Amino acid sequence: xxxxxxxxxxxxxxxxxxxxxxxxxxxxxxxxxxxxxxxxxxxxxxxxxxxxxxxxxxxxxxxxxxxxxxxxxxxxxxxxxxxxxxxxxxxxxxxxxxxxxxxxxxxxxxxxxxxxxxxxxxxxxxxxxxxxxxxxxxxxxxxxxxxxxxxxxxxxxxxxxxxxxxxxxxxxxxxxxxxxxxxxxxxxxxxxxxxxxxxxxxxxxxxxxxxxxxxxxxxxxxxxxxxxxxxxxxxxxxxxxxxxxxxxxxxxxxxxxxxxxxxxxxxxxxxxxxxxxxxxxxxxxxxxxxxxxxxxxxxxxxxxxxx
Amino acid sequence: xxxxxxxxxxxxxxxxxxxxxxxxxxxxxxxxxxxxxxxxxxxxxxxxxxxxxxxxxxxxxxxxxxxxxxxxxxxxxxxxxxxxxxxxxxxxxxxxxxxxxxxxxxxxxxxxxxxxxxxxxxxxxxxxxxxxxxxxxxxxxxxxxxxxxxxxxxxxxxxxxxxxxxxxxxxxxxxxxxxxxxxxxxxxxxxxxxxxxxxxxxxxxxxxxxxxxxxxxxxxxxxxxxxxxxxxxxxxxxxxxxxxxxxxxxxxxx
Numbered sequence: 001x002x003x004x005x006x007x008x009x010x011x012x013x014x015x016x017x018x019x020x021x022x023x024x025x026x027x028x029x030x031x032x033x034x035x036x037x038x039x040x041x042x043x044x045x046x047x048x049x050x051x052x053x054x055x056x057x058x059x060x061x062x063x064x065x066x067x068x069x070x071x072x073x074x075x076x077x078x079x080x081x082x083x084x085x086x087x088x089x090x091x092x093x094x095x096x097x098x099x100x101x102x103x104x105x106x107x108x109x110x111x112x113x114x115x116x117x118x119x120x121x122x123x124x125x126x127x128x129x130x131x132x133x134x135x136x137x138x139x140x141x142x143x144x145x146x147x148x149x150x151x152x153x154x155x156x157x158x159x160x161x162x163x164x165x166x167x168x169x170x171x172x173x174x175x176x177x178x179x180x181x182x183x184x185x186x187x188x189x190x191x192x193x194x195x196x197x198x199x200x201x202x203x204x205x206x207x208x209x210x211x212x213x214x215x216x217x218x219x220x221x222x223x224x225x226x227x228x229x230x231x232x233x234x235x236x237x238x239x240x241x242x243x244x245x246x247x248x249x250x251x252x253x254x255x256x257x258x259x260x261x262x263x264x265x266x267x268x269x270x271x272x273x274x275x276x277x278x279x280x281x282x283x284x285x286x287x288x289x290x291x292x293x294x295x296x297x298x299x300x301x302x303x304x305x306x307x
Numbered sequence: 308x309x310x311x312x313x314x315x316x317x318x319x320x321x322x323x324x325x326x327x328x329x330x331x332x333x334x335x336x337x338x339x340x341x342x343x344x345x346x347x348x349x350x351x352x353x354x355x356x357x358x359x360x361x362x363x364x365x366x367x368x369x370x371x372x373x374x375x376x377x378x379x380x381x382x383x384x385x386x387x388x389x390x391x392x393x394x395x396x397x398x399x400x401x402x403x404x405x406x407x408x409x410x411x412x413x414x415x416x417x418x419x420x421x422x423x424x425x426x427x428x429x430x431x432x433x434x435x436x437x438x439x440x441x442x443x444x445x446x447x448x449x450x451x452x453x454x455x456x457x458x459x460x461x462x463x464x465x466x467x468x469x470x471x472x473x474x475x476x477x478x479x480x481x482x483x484x485x486x487x488x489x490x491x492x493x494x495x496x497x498x499x500x501x502x503x504x505x506x507x508x509x510x511x512x513x514x515x516x517x518x519x520x521x522x523x524x525x526x527x528x529x530x531x532x533x534x535x536x537x538x539x540x541x542x543x544x545x546x547x548x549x550x551x552x553x554x555x556x557x558x559x560x561x
Contacts, residue, residue: 052402074310077404088395092327093320104316105403147399 003027004155004186005051010060011210012046020046021210023060028155033177033187034215035197037300038207044190045085047207048157052082064155078106081153085160087140091133095124095143098132099150106151115150121176122146138169145173149180156180158189162196174200194297204296208304222296223266230272232259232279233288242282248275265293313405317413318420321387325421332383332421333428336375340429343371344436347493358495359526368433369520370492376426376451377458377487377512381479384418384462389469407553411463418459419452426451439523446531447522453538454515460545467552486512496528511541 005028012021021043028034036044049055051062053073062069064076089098099115119125122142127135132143141161148156158177162170177200181187191197197204198218205215214221237256248271251260263270279286325332348364355363391397400410433439441447469475490512496504507513508529518534521527527534 054398054401074308074404074406077402080402082398082402084395084398086395088398090391090394090396092324097320097323101316101320102399104312105399105405107310107312107404109312 002030004030004065005188006063007047007051008061010047010050010062011058012043012050012055013058019210021050024210024212026205026212026215028186028188029203030186031181031184032202033181033189033200034203034205035201036188036190036205036207037194037197037296038190039304042207043210044207045159046210048082048159048188048190052080052157053077074107078151079154080157081148081151081155082157083144083148083159083161085163087137087144089132089140089143091131093132094129095119095132095135095146096128098143099146102147103150106153108151114152115146118146118149123172137164138166141165141169145176153185155186155188158187160190160192162191162193170196194295194300198296206300206303213303218296221299222293227262228265228291228293230261230263230275231290231292232261232286233257233290234259235285235287238284242284244282245275245278248278310403310405310409313403314409314413314416317400317410318417321414321417322420324387325383325417332379333425336379336425337428337432340371340375340432341436343367344433348436358498359524361524361526362437364437365439366495366520366524366526367493368430368437368439369523370516371433372426372429372451373454373512373516373519374487374492375429376422376454377483377515378479379425380418380422380455380458381462381465381483383421384415384459385466385469385475385479387414387418388463388466389475392466393472407549411460411549411553415456415459415463418462419455422455422459423451426455441523442525443522447519449535450515450519450522450538453535453542454519457538457542457545460542460549464545464548464552483512486510487516491516491528495526511537514538 005026007024007026007028010021010024011019013019024047036047038044046055050057051064051069053069053076056070065079067075069076093101096115096119099119100110103110103115116125119128122145124139124142124146127139132140135143145158145161156177161173165173174196177187177189189197189201201218203215204218204221206213234257238252239256241250241252241259249262251262252258253260261272261275263272344364347367352363352367357363358366391400430439465475465478469477489507490510491507496507496513496517499507514529514534514537517528518531518538521531521534
């Protein structure tokens with residue numbers, strides 16, 4: 001896949017002296033879903049804002065579809081749609097007017113049929129004549145998505161789209177994101193909900209304190225950093241790990257009732273069969289077995305704390 | 308290539324905003340103008356003698372139009388760009404494939420159109436109170452249009468500069484209103500003591516009102532050529548300032 005967004009050496013120092021980003025290099029592939037994870041103030045919104053043209057970069061450059069976002073801003077911005085984090089809408093406008101406004105702003109001729117379908121897809125059609133201030137928070141979020149999609153962008157940025165959103169809208173939204181993605185739209189989203197990144201993203205990037213700590217395919221990331229653990233509950237407690245089991249990577253819980261075995265699930269021989277056999281040989285009988293795989297969240301916390 | 312669609316939607320949005328606040332945009336200037344006529348035209352004006360052969364009630368019409376035009380152009384244009392900054396909806400304008408020039412044409416064009424319509428409405432209102440004759444309609448229109456555009460531009464600059472509501476009101480209240488009142492809206496400069504006549508020459512609004520008044524009665528404090536030159540100069544100054552803001556991304560792009 002060719003890169004649709006190429007970020008190189010990008011950094012941003014605000015007038016206040018706050019370094020929001022420091023030398024970010026990132027290539028976003030056409031047609032992928034990239035999730036950017038990071039704590040508040042990590043620089044996710046600044047990164048998105050620079051690509052969309054709201055904030056100017058201090059150093060470095062961004063190319064969208066091969067063209068520079070400053071020199072060829074008309075070309076690059078037409079390709080991009082942005083759903084901002086805050087529910088910012090002009091209070092007295094109607095839903096229908098505001099999506100038409102957005103479409104026009106991005107230089108597209110009016111297209112009532114397209115916008116009608118868009119509003120229907122977002123369950124907003126029956127609200128088309130409502131004033132924006134009358135809408136609930138969830139509805140406003142839908143309107144912001146409709147505005148971002150009104151000019152048929154090829155790249156969609158979603159900045160914390162699920163913050164303060166109920167389950168139904170969240171599901172609708174992910175369905176829509178998936179649909180757009182199926183039609184070739186590249187999606188970049190930031191989220192706090194790590195399960196969502198885990199569920200929907202192709203690749204995950206982790207940002208902390210203005211630095212991109214890593215970007216990798218979700219599967220590879222989880223393999224690389226995700227350990228698998230086997231918890232062995234014992235019938236009788238033991239004081240220490242028997243010497244015969246010393247070859248295994250085992251840990252004994254404090255009360256002596258549980259052994260934890262950490263292993264790599266992708267190896268051909270995980271060592272589980274042998275371990276179980278050895279356990280029987282030393283005369284330890286088991287009460288229960290349980291396995292767990294570290295989630296993206298655990299990986300994320302571990303990474304952020306390490307740096 | 309110019310993003311015509313964007314200019315259209317910004318213009319339409321701003322014109323619609325006036326429709327929502329019709330009372331504020333149209334009715335309030337009309338009412339205040341009528342009040343000026345009642346107070347200055349009928350009550351006090353009947354005791355004031357003619358100025359340069361023009362009865363006082365008629366004499367103040369051009370000044371009253373300018374008073375509303377200036378304050379409304381500034382208020383409209385400054386609010387139009389300040390409010391999206393305040394609510395945050397400006398993000399969409401900033402992320403759109405649109406140049407600063409197109410933003411200015413959309414916002415200032417709408418503000419100037421509204422002021423122009425307002426000017427016409429005030430003239431019609433004034434005609435209900437006094438008999439108006441316009442000696443040079445073409446020059447009158449020229450002044451009207453130039454004033455609407457240049458002061459809407461000025462308002463746009465204030466709206467960009469303002470970081471809070473207080474700043475938004477500061478320049479119109481502390482500078483523009485006094486300048487309009489002291490610029491001969493309600494009197495001829497020749498009625499002032501000589502020292503103040505000289506001081507008044509530093510008031511740019513004087514040239515505006517004087518030239519505008521000349522187009523009605525062929526009566527002026529300064530020659531109409533100088534007036535036109537001054538208004539054009541102000542327009543150019545505003546354009547240069549806006550161009551500089553565009554170059555630097557002033558107050559818009561961090």
